[in-house]
Amino acid sequence: MNEHSFIRAIHKSLPAEVYRWKIHDTFTGGVPDTLYAGPSGILFIEYKWLKSLPKRESTPINLGLSQLQINWLDKFHSYNQNVAVAVGYSGGVLLFTNKDWTKDINVANIQKYSLSRKDYISFIINTTQ
Numbered sequence: 398m399n400e401h402s403f404i405r406a407i408h409k410s411l412p413a414e415v416y417r418w419k420i421h422d423t424f425t426g427g428v429p430d431t432l433y434a435g436p437s438g439i440l441f442i443e444y445k446w447l448k449s450l451p452k453r454e455s456t457p458i459n460l461g462l463s464q465l466q467i468n469w470l471d472k473f474h475s476y477n478q479n480v481a482v483a484v485g486y487s488g489g490v491l492l493f494t495n496k497d498w499t500k501d502i503n504v505a506n507i508q509k510y511s512l513s514r515k516d517y518i519s520f521i522i523n524t525t526q
Contacts, residue, residue: 400446403485404430410518417526427465429480435525440479443470447486453488454505460484460498470498478526483517490517
């Protein structure tokens with residue numbers, strides 16, 4: 398699997414009531430991959446895919462965010478918008494909200510960020526519906 402197929406699988410699992418927009422902006426760097434919307438709010442998600450987790454528990458996990466992406470996420474978080482980074486991997490989804498994408502993450506501390514795909518879908522639904 399890769400990032401594109403991960404996003405597609407998530408979108409197929411969402412109910413039709415959740416508006417989804419796969420953003421492709423070639424003119425503005427850092428814009429998140431998707432926007433989800435519904436009566437309860439708007440949610441911006443930057444997606445990443447990890448082929449595998451590091452072998453050592455203490456090895457930092459590189460989320461692969463560019464500085465432009467971090468700047469965009471931080472700015473919209475400061476505007477009190479719903480923004481997150483979702484990292485797919487073989488064990489599920491790592492979900493980073495509240496600027497957790499700026500923290501040092503390793504295998505030893507990912508449990509608090511780890512969700513099943515079903516729970517991740519519920520997060521999107523609960524935020525937008």
